[in-house]
Every structure is written in structure tokens, then in C-alpha cells.
Amino acid sequence: MGLAERRKALGYSQEGLAQVLGVDRTTVGRWETGRTCIQPPLRPKYAEALQLGLAELDALMVQPATTPQEAVRSSSGDRYGSRNRHGSGDRDDVIRREFLRALAVAGALAGLPSAETDNFVEGVQRQGSDDFTRMNGHLWQVYRLARAKASVHPIVRDQLAVLTETLGHRSHTEARALCGAAGDIFQLAGELAFDDNRYTDAAASYLLAASASKEAGSYDLWACALIRHAYVDVHEQRYQEAAGVLSAAERIARRGDSSLSTRHWVAAVQAEAFAGLGDLEACERALDQAEKVVHLAGSTQSVGWLRFDGSRLAEERGARYVQLGRLDLAERTLRSALGQTALAEGQSFRRRGVVLANLAAIGVKREDPEQVVSYGRQAVHLARESSSGYVVRRLQALRSGFGNLAHDVRVAELEEEIDALSATHREG
Structure with a gap:
């Protein structure tokens, strides 16, 4: 059977x-x-x-099954035989399974006599965890600067494959150090999957990141993996589940490096979960906690996987007020945030696009077609420029609330633009 x-x-x-x-x-x-x-x-x-x-x-x-075509690709250097575009997730799943297998082998090596362990790793090219960490940091930088985030995916996948293969030939002690690099790069892989609307792949990558980070004893890295996992629940409006994951992340972050901003990032995401639950008081309390990041001495973002420095808190607060229906507070805060993103050099299109989509959402709630169209079209333009699935999702949520506004010719045209953008993103 x-x-x-x-x-x-x-x-x-x-x-x-x-x-x-x-x-x-x-x-x-x-x-x-x-x-x-x-x-x-x-x-x-x-x-x-x-x-x-x-x-x-x-x-x-x-x-x-392996088709003859896949076998040819494999013999030509495509070890994992990816069947279609990078968004399919199939090859990513193979890499995740290989990583778990390699980790199990490395753990088993801890029980072998040292001479036998030395024989096992003899002749294997040895790349240190520091090398992986440096490369990971470079990839995070490339990811943040790339307008089309998906373009980074093949490089990240190759980095994961090399790390996994290296891990399979290391002693238990060495493997523990490499787990920190794995906890880092799996988070970036999850970010790419999330932006590409592959939520199951994203969640799986974040869970592996959390497991590897725990094995490495890196509390901040571990907490950040859980924060990112909670974003999947928030996106699917499972706010209570997200709050539970974030509570665990908060406890783990307390054991981490107090000079890093991890615990403040936890608070910022908790604010989004509380807003989804309709709890204004808890939301504002969490936002106030997040804003204490400005009191940290020195740099608050010394690593690629953690870049929470409080610069986005104005737009985050505005977005939370939109969720809670506090439109006057939301508009005032978001207009200020929009001005900040316009002045910030090298600001990401995705970030600005989200602020514009939130301002358009206020127009929807007020049934103001001019505000909807003015901000909505700007957000559509930035979504096209960045190929950001996150901005597309915000525009799709905006469109779903048009209701009677769709009778306005201008709003109807915007609706068509969003539909066309969504179709293009699915096909890409």
C-alpha cells in the first residue's frame, strides 16, 4: 500500500x-x-x-523519481537536480534534509576515538566557520541592496549546499561552530522564500535556523530565527500563535548579548501581534519597549542577520495604528515616516512601498478614492521596481478592501494594475 x-x-x-x-x-x-x-x-x-x-x-x-534530464543536469554539476525555477522549493527541501543528515553524522563522530575521527576527515577540504560567517555577512548585504531579492537565491542556495557538505565531514566540536553559520544562512534562505510567497519553505528554513542556532549556543541568533518564524504566523493572521512564539523568543533573547538589539526587535514584532489581537494597550507598551533600542551604546547591528536599530519604528507604529483603526494617529505617523524614507540615502524600495500601501489603506477605510489611488499607484510602481512579494501582498490586501470604492473609475484602474502585478509575480 x-x-x-x-x-x-x-x-x-x-x-x-x-x-x-x-x-x-x-x-x-x-x-x-x-x-x-x-x-x-x-x-x-x-x-x-x-x-x-x-x-x-x-x-x-x-x-x-529522477528523470533522464535531471540526471544530465546532476552530472553537469547540478547536484540537487532542481526541476524548475528557484521558487519551487524542491531543491531547498533536499538541502534541508542533507543538512539534518550531516548534523547527525557530526554528532555521531563525537563518540568515535580521536584517531578514527582524524582518519574520517583526512583529505577533506577544510573551510572554517569564520569563512562561512564572512560570506554570510556579504550575502546579507547583497540581499539588502538588491532591488530584485530573488536574484540572490541561487548564491544563497550554493552557500547552503557547501556548508552542508562541509558539516558532514567535521568533528562534533567543529560542527557546533559551523551550526552558527548555518543558523545565519538558513535565516536568509527563509527571508528569500517568504518574499517569494513560499511560506512553508520559509517556516521550514526558520525552524532549521532555530535548531542550528540552539546547537551553536547562540541565543541572539536563535531568538532572531523565532522572530522571523513568527512573521509567517502574523502574515497568515494567526496572531495568538505568533504571540506564543515571540514570548519564547523574548525569553531566549534575555540570555543573549545585551549590547545587541534582539530583545527590542522582539518587542516590535510583538506589537504587530498585539495589534492583530486588537489590544491597543499591549501594542503601545511593546512599541515603547522597542523604542528603547535608541539607548543602546555603539552599533546595534554588528551582524547581518540582525539590523534592528529603531530607524523603522515610525512606520511600524503607523502600520499598527492602521491595524487598530486609529486613522488620525496612523496618517500623521506614516506621513512622517514617508518623509524619512524619501530622505534616507539608499532606502529600500520595499520599505517605502509598504509605507505607501499603508497610507492607501487609510484611504480605503475613509472611503477616499483620491488617497487610495495617489498612494496605491506609487506603491505599485515600487513593487514593480523591486519585484518584492511583500509589497505585492500588501497591495493584494489593499485591493480586497475596495468594496464600493471599485465603482470609481480610478480605483477600478488601480485594481486592474494590482491584479496584473499579482499575476506577473506568480508567473515570475
């Missing part, structure tokens, strides 16, 4: 099982035929739905 037969025996259609798991029907189909592997975070839920243990689920899984 295979996965499909087990599903049918329990009375599920592919559509029905997909709804239970929160995935697309085609994803279930790919799992059943072995074209892709079941992503680690979904395996327990999948096993439960099929009334199986994890070992039984593994026994029913079909190994991913």
Missing part, C-alpha cells in the same frame, strides 16, 4: 486531505507520486491524518 491507497482507504480525496493539511491539492499529488518529499514540519500532521506513525509514513513514501 502506498500513500494514495492509504488516503483512499480512509475516505479522503486529494482535495479533502489537502484542506486538512493546509496545502494545495497538487502538493498532495506530488508527495504521493514521489516527485517531491514531504516537508519536515508537515510530516507529523500528515501522519496523523493518515492514522500512521512517522516510521509507518516513511515506509509508505515513494522516493523522488
Whole structure:
């Protein structure tokens, strides 16, 4: 019996099982035929739905098939045989599994006699954790400067593949140091997946980042991985779940480096979760805590994976007021933030686009078509320039609230622009 037969025996259609798991029907189909592997975070839920243990689920899984074309690509240097564009997530999933396997091997090496360990690693090219850390820092910088974030994805994937292969040939002590580099680069991989609307891939990368960071004993890196994971819950409006993850991140951050801004970033994201829950008092309390970042001495962002320095707090506060329906407070704060982003040299298009989308959202709530169109079109332009999935998502949320405003010709034209932008982003 295979996965499909087990599903049918329990009375599920592919559509029905997909709804239970929160995935697309085609994803279930790919799992059943072995074209892709079941992503680690979904395996327990999948096993439960099929009334199986994890070992039984593994026994029913079909190994991913390799087509002749994929074999050619593999022999030409594409080790992981990516079947389509980088956004598919298949090759990313292979790298994640390989990383976990390498980590297990490295842990097992800790129990071997030292001479045997030395023989195992003899002749392997040895790249230090410092080298990976420096390269990771460079990749974060490239990511932040890139208008089209997706362009960075192939380089990040290659870095992950090299790190994973290196980890598989290291002693336990060396592997622990490399885990810090892995906790770093998996967070960047998650950022790229999130911006590309691949939320399951993003969540899986953030979970691996948290696990690797914990293994490395890096509390700030660990907390930041959890903060990023909470963003996935916030995006899907699971605010209570996000608040729980952030509470854990807050506790971990307290054990970290007090000269870093980790705990203040936790507070800023907690404010978004509290706003989603409609709790103005808790939201403002969290924002006030986040603003204490300005009291930190020296640089607050000495590493690539942590760049919370308070410069975005005005726009964050404005966005929270929009969530809470405090429109006068929101508009005043966001207009100030918009002026700051216009003056800031090298400011990201994504950041400015989000501020514009929030100002357009105020126009929607006020039923003011001129404000909606004025700010909305500017946000669409920046979304095109940056290819940012995050700005596109904010515009999609804006469009969903048009209602009667769509009868206005100008708003209807903006609606068409957003639809065209969304279609282009899905195809890209």
C-alpha cells in the first residue's frame, strides 16, 4: 500500500486531505507520486491524518523519481537536480534534509576515538566557520541592496549546499561552530522564500535556523530565527500563535548579548501581534519597549542577520495604528515616516512601498478614492521596481478592501494594475 491507497482507504480525496493539511491539492499529488518529499514540519500532521506513525509514513513514501534530464543536469554539476525555477522549493527541501543528515553524522563522530575521527576527515577540504560567517555577512548585504531579492537565491542556495557538505565531514566540536553559520544562512534562505510567497519553505528554513542556532549556543541568533518564524504566523493572521512564539523568543533573547538589539526587535514584532489581537494597550507598551533600542551604546547591528536599530519604528507604529483603526494617529505617523524614507540615502524600495500601501489603506477605510489611488499607484510602481512579494501582498490586501470604492473609475484602474502585478509575480 502506498500513500494514495492509504488516503483512499480512509475516505479522503486529494482535495479533502489537502484542506486538512493546509496545502494545495497538487502538493498532495506530488508527495504521493514521489516527485517531491514531504516537508519536515508537515510530516507529523500528515501522519496523523493518515492514522500512521512517522516510521509507518516513511515506509509508505515513494522516493523522488529522477528523470533522464535531471540526471544530465546532476552530472553537469547540478547536484540537487532542481526541476524548475528557484521558487519551487524542491531543491531547498533536499538541502534541508542533507543538512539534518550531516548534523547527525557530526554528532555521531563525537563518540568515535580521536584517531578514527582524524582518519574520517583526512583529505577533506577544510573551510572554517569564520569563512562561512564572512560570506554570510556579504550575502546579507547583497540581499539588502538588491532591488530584485530573488536574484540572490541561487548564491544563497550554493552557500547552503557547501556548508552542508562541509558539516558532514567535521568533528562534533567543529560542527557546533559551523551550526552558527548555518543558523545565519538558513535565516536568509527563509527571508528569500517568504518574499517569494513560499511560506512553508520559509517556516521550514526558520525552524532549521532555530535548531542550528540552539546547537551553536547562540541565543541572539536563535531568538532572531523565532522572530522571523513568527512573521509567517502574523502574515497568515494567526496572531495568538505568533504571540506564543515571540514570548519564547523574548525569553531566549534575555540570555543573549545585551549590547545587541534582539530583545527590542522582539518587542516590535510583538506589537504587530498585539495589534492583530486588537489590544491597543499591549501594542503601545511593546512599541515603547522597542523604542528603547535608541539607548543602546555603539552599533546595534554588528551582524547581518540582525539590523534592528529603531530607524523603522515610525512606520511600524503607523502600520499598527492602521491595524487598530486609529486613522488620525496612523496618517500623521506614516506621513512622517514617508518623509524619512524619501530622505534616507539608499532606502529600500520595499520599505517605502509598504509605507505607501499603508497610507492607501487609510484611504480605503475613509472611503477616499483620491488617497487610495495617489498612494496605491506609487506603491505599485515600487513593487514593480523591486519585484518584492511583500509589497505585492500588501497591495493584494489593499485591493480586497475596495468594496464600493471599485465603482470609481480610478480605483477600478488601480485594481486592474494590482491584479496584473499579482499575476506577473506568480508567473515570475
